[in-house]
Amino acid sequence: MTAEHTAADTEKDARIAANRRRYEELKAAGDHAPASLPGPTPRGLPLPHGPLTREIIPAGWYHTLKLKTGEALRLALIDAPAAVSLICWNAHETTERLNYADTLKIQWTARLQKGRVLFSDMGRVMLSLIEDTSGAHDALMGGSTAASNRARYGARADVERLRNTRDNFILAAGKLGLDRRDIPPAITFFAPVGTDEGGGLVWGTDNRQAGDFVDLRAEMDLLVALSNCPHPLDPRPDYAAGAVEAIRFRATPPDLDDLCRNATPEAARGFENLAR
Amino acid sequence: MNAKGFFAAPVRDPKTAIQTHRVPAEAPWSGLVKRGQSIRIIDLEGQQAVDTLFYSAADFADRYSSQDTVRVQGAAYVTTGTRLISNEGHLMGVVTADTCGRHDTSAGACSCESNTARFGQHTRYLHACRENFVYEVTKHGMSKRDIVPNINFFMNVPIAPNGELAIVDGVSKPGDYVEIRAEMDLLCVISNCPQINNPCNGFNPTPIEVLIFAGDEG
Ligand SMILES: [Zn+2]
Numbered sequence: 001m002t003a004e005h006t007a008a009d010t011e012k013d014a015r016i017a018a019n020r021r022r023y024e025e026l027k028a029a030g031d032h033a034p035a036s037l038p039g040p041t042p043r044g045l046p047l048p049h050g051p052l053t054r055e056i057i058p059a060g061w062y063h064t065l066k067l068k069t070g071e072a073l074r075l076a077l078i079d080a081p082a083a084v085s086l087i088c089w090n091a092h093e094t095t096e097r098l099n100y101a102d103t104l105k106i107q108w109t110a111r112l113q114k115g116r117v118l119f120s121d122m123g124r125v126m127l128s129l130i131e132d133t134s135g136a137h138d139a140l141m142g143g144s145t146a147a148s149n150r151a152r153y154g155a156r157a158d159v160e161r162l163r164n165t166r167d168n169f170i171l172a173a174g175k176l177g178l179d180r181r182d183i184p185p186a187i188t189f190f191a192p193v194g195t196d197e198g199g200g201l202v203w204g205t206d207n208r209q210a211g212d213f214v215d216l217r218a219e220m221d222l223l224v225a226l227s228n229c230p231h232p233l234d235p236r237p238d239y240a241a242g243a244v245e246a247i248r249f250r251a252t253p254p255d256l257d258d259l260c261r262n263a264t265p266e267a268a269r270g271f272e273n274l275a276r
Numbered sequence: 277m278n279a280k281g282f283f284a285a286p287v288r289d290p291k292t293a294i295q296t297h298r299v300p301a302e303a304p305w306s307g308l309v310k311r312g313q314s315i316r317i318i319d320l321e322g323q324q325a326v327d328t329l330f331y332s333a334a335d336f337a338d339r340y341s342s343q344d345t346v347r348v349q350g351a352a353y354v355t356t357g358t359r360l361i362s363n364e365g366h367l368m369g370v371v372t373a374d375t376c377g378r379h380d381t382s383a384g385a386c387s388c389e390s391n392t393a394r395f396g397q398h399t400r401y402l403h404a405c406r407e408n409f410v411y412e413v414t415k416h417g418m419s420k421r422d423i424v425p426n427i428n429f430f431m432n433v434p435i436a437p438n439g440e441l442a443i444v445d446g447v448s449k450p451g452d453y454v455e456i457r458a459e460m461d462l463l464c465v466i467s468n469c470p471q472i473n474n475p476c477n478g479f480n481p482t483p484i485e486v487l488i489f490a491g492d493e494g
Contacts, residue, residue, distance in 0.1 A: 012480070019472045019479035026395050026473065094421075101342070101384025101425035104441055106393050106482040110382070111439025116469075121406070121423070123389030140352060142343030144371045166363070181336075182421055183363070195435045199378075232347055236432055252324035270393045 080242030085214035172225035312491025408467035
């Protein structure tokens with residue numbers, strides 16, 4: 001301690017030390033890795049309950065739907081690899097919406113798989129990833145745009161007519177009474193996007209096939225917009241996408257030892273926030 | 277040979293700035309940066325995360341998009357040469373200087389609500405970046421729905437190949453800065469992050485300085 005070290009300095013040092021101590025305690029208690037996540041869901045797992053509605057989204061198109069608390073959505077690849085971008089809003093308060101940044105920051109991971117949850121910007125769980133056959137999804141890059149289509153498929157004479165996810169979401173938001181200010185960044189299922197050692201974005205191992213699906217359980221009443229467009233990193237040379245099935249069904253309600261609720265203390269607190 | 281190609285870091289005398297703003301610890305700031313002008317954000321004491329958003333001054337619906345920016349870059353981090361892209365695919369600005377090396381744009385801003393999920397209910401009533409953003413954008417006729425995931429200048433959030441993501445000690449030293457040249461008329465909104473629950477601010481939020489320089493063509 002130097003002679004110039006004042007009482008104010010001492011107080012500041014104590015404050016910093018207290019903050020650091022609290023962080024270390026939280027970090028130790030939280031342990032950033034989940035207790036354990038199960039492997040992927042086997043393809044062919046039937047729905048637990050009969051479908052409420054079923055929609056086939058053709059390649060390049062979008063779909064909007066409402067999900068009530070306790071309902072779930074199965075997104076399934078029907079005939080070929082495809083990618084499905086998703087955004088959603090609290091049906092009763094649309095300023096509350098999917099926040100991909102909070103989703104990955106809160107759960108300390110950019111890798112979405114069975115057992116993870118999707119957070120709103122209000123610290124609450126919107127959707128739980130209760131089943132997932134691939135575990136390879138994009139939580140970093142979002143979907144395609146007119147510009148990304150131009151960059152990827154510029155050689156095609158009809159490139160300007162290729163549909164893209166950004167424009168799909170503008171249309172979807174419009175039909176829900178929302179507008180371009182309301183469109184949050186997306187999470188894209190069935191797009192194996194990750195990072196390399198240097199932080200470069202890479203398309204990982206692509207073993208998508210017909211029959212792959214994710215089941216997303218709604219933890220609040222939601223407005224959902226989906227877009228079925230090829231992901232901008234998809235290395236296939238053609239603008240190729242298969243149709244995607246969106247099946248709404250009644251989910252088994254989460255019990256107290258629910259996988260998604262308990263995977264991490266952070267997710268558990270996200271559920272607590274729903275109940276407040 | 278400059279590995280960064282044609283992006284030569286401009287060396288400017290801070291005294292030539294046409295505007296200087298000191299942003300106190302934990303406070304918000306917003307201002308206009310005209311096309312061709314450059315904005316320099318200085319981390320005065322080091323290890324201070326600076327959450328930053330950009331909106332087209334002509335159309336606030338056209339705003340910074342973290343996902344479009346990482347897509348166009350092919351890289352998760354922001355550094356010299358990074359083109360900042362809007363949700364409408366427009367070039368908003370270019371990072372022309374960076375003495376720190378790497379900045380996050382995937383982890384978004386802290387908020388009272390996300391803090392409760394991350395750290396527990398006892399952190400609900402701590403000031404947070406989204407509070408700053410909401411407060412500041414209302415001065416420009418916007419609201420909470422206009423807040424999108426931002427850039428975290430000076431914040432170190434490595435993403436591992438297995439997807440694991442961590443917020444680790446800030447790498448910025450006192451006086452480190454980034455400079456962004458505006459490619460359209462921009463509204464810049466800053467939250468000088470109040471977060472005290474992780475190492476991004478060294479557990480001690482500190483002031484920053486914002487300088488704006490005239491464009492080369494005057
Ligand atoms: Zn913050």
